[in-house]
Amino acid sequence: MAQTCQSCGNVQQPPRPRCIACHGTDLTWRDAPATGTVHSWTVVEHQINPHFPAPYTVLLVDVAVPGATHPVRYLGHVPGRTEPAVGDAVRLVFEDLAEGVTIPNWVLDD
Amino acid sequence: MSEHDYAWKPDACAIAGIGTTAYTKSSGASVTALAAEAALAAIEDAGLEPADIDGFVRSDYDEASPAALADTLGIDDIAYWGQTGAGGAAPCAMVGQAAAAILSGQARHVVVYRALNGRSGRRLGQGVPAAAAVGGGSGYLELFSPWGMTSPGQFFAMLARRHMEEFGLTDRTLAEIAMVCRRRANANPAAMMHGRTMSLDDYLESRMIASPLRMFDFCLETDGAAAVVVTSSPRARDLKQRPALIRSVAQSTGSSRLGPGQMYPVLMGQSLTDLASRRAADRLYERAGLSPADVDVAQLYDCFTITVFLQLADYGFCSQEDAVAFVESGALDVGGALPINTAGGQLSESYIHGMNHIVEAVRQVRGTSTSQVPGAEVSLVTSAPPPGTSAMILVAS
Numbered sequence: 001m002a003q004t005c006q007s008c009g010n011v012q013q014p015p016r017p018r019c020i021a022c023h024g025t026d027l028t029w030r031d032a033p034a035t036g037t038v039h040s041w042t043v044v045e046h047q048i049n050p051h052f053p054a055p056y057t058v059l060l061v062d063v064a065v066p067g068a069t070h071p072v073r074y075l076g077h078v079p080g081r082t083e084p085a086v087g088d089a090v091r092l093v094f095e096d097l098a099e100g101v102t103i104p105n106w107v108l109d110d
Numbered sequence: 111m112s113e114h115d116y117a118w119k120p121d122a123c124a125i126a127g128i129g130t131t132a133y134t135k136s137s138g139a140s141v142t143a144l145a146a147e148a149a150l151a152a153i154e155d156a157g158l159e160p161a162d163i164d165g166f167v168r169s170d171y172d173e174a175s176p177a178a179l180a181d182t183l184g185i186d187d188i189a190y191w192g193q194t195g196a197g198g199a200a201p202c203a204m205v206g207q208a209a210a211a212i213l214s215g216q217a218r219h220v221v222v223y224r225a226l227n228g229r230s231g232r233r234l235g236q237g238v239p240a241a242a243a244v245g246g247g248s249g250y251l252e253l254f255s256p257w258g259m260t261s262p263g264q265f266f267a268m269l270a271r272r273h274m275e276e277f278g279l280t281d282r283t284l285a286e287i288a289m290v291c292r293r294r295a296n297a298n299p300a301a302m303m304h305g306r307t308m309s310l311d312d313y314l315e316s317r318m319i320a321s322p323l324r325m326f327d328f329c330l331e332t333d334g335a336a337a338v339v340v341t342s343s344p345r346a347r348d349l350k351q352r353p354a355l356i357r358s359v360a361q362s363t364g365s366s367r368l369g370p371g372q373m374y375p376v377l378m379g380q381s382l383t384d385l386a387s388r389r390a391a392d393r394l395y396e397r398a399g400l401s402p403a404d405v406d407v408a409q410l411y412d413c414f415t416i417t418v419f420l421q422l423a424d425y426g427f428c429s430q431e432d433a434v435a436f437v438e439s440g441a442l443d444v445g446g447a448l449p450i451n452t453a454g455g456q457l458s459e460s461y462i463h464g465m466n467h468i469v470e471a472v473r474q475v476r477g478t479s480t481s482q483v484p485g486a487e488v489s490l491v492t493s494a495p496p497p498g499t500s501a502m503i504l505v506a507s
């Protein structure tokens with residue numbers, strides 16, 4: 001999903017209270033494609049947060065959303081160490097974290 | 111009003127005094143006690159008495175309030191206080207705010223300070239607390255925390271990877287930055303890493319924290335404080351030390367495409383290699399009437415080695431394409447084209463959130479650094495990028 005302005009068509013990420021192009025408030029959600037590419041990534045080896053046991057990989061993902069002036073960026077979480085290359089293909093999955101809590105996640109296409 | 115009325119006023123104010131505490135892992139003192147110790151040292155260095163101080167400026171992250179500090183110093187009444195941020199983006203802007211207070215007649219002698227128990231108290235590198243609520247704040251944590259993006263080191267790792275991809279950055283380049291800072295600390299008895307050398311093998315063998323960043327790419331954690339006294343330049347000339355004239359100060363948030371609010375939304379911006387520091391630099395040099403070639407020595411904000419690397423092109427010392435070659439030529443070393451972080455920086459002296467860099471920038475134009483650049487007259491100092499940042503040029507009087 002990507003926040004989109006109904007007045008001028010601007011797509012913006014992160015979502016804001018107003019359209020940053022026309023200052024309008026008529027904002028809605030547009031479906032984003034379920035595929036993208038790796039923009040950057042890191043393998044976290046040093047655990048900080050007990051909810052995220054190290055090692056794990058965080059992917060920063062570019063998704064081409066129709067109407068957007070540049071790729072819309074999302075995050076992905078992959079347990080363990082992976083060594084992707086910038087530009088590698090990723091796909092969208094939905095993961096249930098807890099009862100009633102589902103997050104979109106991006107994983108490497110294999 | 112004419113455009114002239116909005117013009118920056120170079121050299122109108124000066125830093126007249128500097129002071130620090132010892133830099134330790136466990137101060138055993140309150141943050142206010144540390145702030146008072148550094149402030150008293152700066153006031154004494156300037157040849158002033160606490161009663162002369164009528165203003166304070168601090169970082170928004172500071173736990174020592176101006177009122178508590180004034181009270182601890184026995185100052186009866188303060189006429190001006192202010193703060194800016196966020197965190198390490200603040201120190202140069204804090205000096206700018208002090209200058210604004212002085213030039214607008216709101217204060218005469220302003221103490222600018224940063225104090226923290228950064229090791230024994232609140233450890234900033236821990237990032238977002240595990241129990242933090244997400245959603246609704248300007249930091250947009252809800253877009254980052256659920257995927258495990260929770261600390262500054264992980265954020266800067268993402269920037270480093272892009273510099274590797276776009277400009278050929280390698281771990282050898284980052285190692286050179288870490289080792290340069292360590293050598294300056296080895297010459298500085300006050301530095302936390304004074305007695306510990308670092309070889310390339312030491313760097314490469316330090317454990318990976320968030321790839322491609324290793325432990326020695328990370329700054330220290332420090333208990334301590336640093337402070338300076340800002341006053342008008344005519345007043346500073348009547349005081350004890352050779353004044354460090356404030357040639358220019360600049361702040362920038364960068365373009366709105368960099369994302370609003372706190373640090374993490376920068377990852378949503380169009381480019382991870384086009385940050386606020388570039389615009390701050392343009393503004394800074396224009397106000398100063400100087401160019402990068404005029405800079406004799408620089409204290410570049412170094413929460414991580416990558417932070418230094420990305421500022422080299424932004425502050426005009428090389429192109430982004432040439433930045434790796436610039437570093438590997440030895441440019442950052444004493445005797446090089448751009449000696450940096452001459453007290454050891456936050457990588458190897460102390461992590462006082464960039465305030466220690468201001469103290470060292472003053473020492474360079476006074477000629478009193480432990481790694482003095484001979485004849486240094488133009489001294490650049492920067493505060494943390496991104497998302498907002500600030501920077502300052504001091505000149506010798």
Ligand SMILES: [Zn+2]
Nearest residue numbers: 005008019022
């Ligand atoms: Zn709009």
